[in-house]
Amino acid sequence: MELRQLEYFVAVAEEANFTRAALRVHISQSGISAQIRQLEHDLGAALIDRSTRTARLTAAGEAALVHARATLAAAAGVRDAVDAVNQLVRGRLVVGMVTACTVTGLFDALATFHGAHPGVDVSLLEDNSDHLVERVRSGDIDLALVGTATTPPDGLEAFPIIKERLVAAVPPNHPLIGRTSVTLAELCDHAIVCMPAGTGIRTVFDQACAVSDIRPNIALQASAPDTVADLALRGLGVAILSESMAAGFDELTALVLEDVEIPAVLALVWKSAARPALRELVRHTRRAFAEAEAEAEATQLPALR
Known part of the structure; x- marks a missing residue:
């Protein structure tokens, strides 16, 4: 045997x-x-x-x-x-990432970790946030980058990276153009384009609608934020996105959702960092995101002066 x-x-x-x-x-x-x-x-x-x-x-x-x-x-x-x-790091790590995520800090961390510890075999896979969280809990995945409405999810350790509000993004000539905010009830008069159930942004949106006893008209769903935005630009509905996602599309106008107070959170989650390899990867990811945040702040300084 x-x-x-x-x-x-x-x-x-x-x-x-x-x-x-x-x-x-x-x-x-x-x-x-x-x-x-x-x-x-x-x-x-x-x-x-x-x-x-x-x-x-x-x-x-x-x-x-x-x-x-x-x-x-x-x-x-x-x-x-x-x-x-012996302070050695080897073995295999499975890293999860929310589908269509383009947060480069994670990629930077994986690159520096691989350079420092080439003996560790790292696998990267994509899934929706709910599935990733459950797979981290079960031990099938060691570390995952997920979108969530709570930090940390029950039973897991977490390192929040981004915390921001949801917005309703509308294309030019939409009836809501000219406004700066909108309520969930007002959105019921319009088709909605959003991410599927199991994603962090959709979880926040669904929870807010449930609290207000509102049933939105979900016309279309797409896993990638770029696709959600593109569908909205083609006049197929109001896109539900995070502030930073909407800011990437100049043709969309972001309206504050007045009655959605719960933020969407992008976070790294893991069950336990007892294993040396995972502990090292967590350290690399913390450093990579801290450096990315510092660089972003530095580029904004001239505009603040």
């Missing part, structure tokens, strides 16, 4: 599919199948029921899964303990 076989077994159990499990652990499907068959041979029992399209655990597999996870966790703990003593 080998640790890699236990890792493959846990992957198949969690994915309920040999193909997805093989992609997750970066080997071929035939390779993962062969290793699990060898594990079953060593244990003298079938762990996976292969009679259907879904890979299901047998009774023996259910019993083995708890111990397989504990064994892998213990092995990782041994490595982390030694790394902590």
Whole structure:
């Protein structure tokens, strides 16, 4: 019995599919199948029921899964303990990022971290904020950049990066042009273009509407803020964006949402920074965003004089 076989077994159990499990652990499907068959041979029992399209655990597999996870966790703990003593950083980190995010501070942090610790394998994936938060809680993702209405989300540590209000962005010749603010009730008379459920901005907007017992007319949804803005510019609705997002589109006019007090927050979240590799990555991300903020403030100084 080998640790890699236990890792493959846990992957198949969690994915309920040999193909997805093989992609997750970066080997071929035939390779993962062969290793699990060898594990079953060593244990003298079938762990996976292969009679259907879904890979299901047998009774023996259910019993083995708890111990397989504990064994892998213990092995990782041994490595982390030694790394902590020797001040070495190695292993694998999974980093999540809200879909269509273009915050360069995270990319800068990943670049400097990779340069300092090339022995760490870093994977980057995109998803909506709700899914990312849950995957950080489950341990599937180590660190994630998410949009949220609360900081930190329950059970997680967080480093807020941006906190700003939502706005209603309208194109030229829209009936709301000429105003500086609008209420949620007034928005009900217009089609809305916004980001999908599960994103931080949509969560803030939905919560505010629920408090006021308002049901907005969500005409179109798009994951990327640029797409939301483009749809609004084409006259398909009022875009719900953050202040900084709307500021990137000169043709849109941003109106303050008078009765939305909850800010949209962009934050880094993680469950625990006990692992040396994750602790180092958190340190790099804090420094990268602090430097980016200082640079932004420096560029604004001439205009303030």
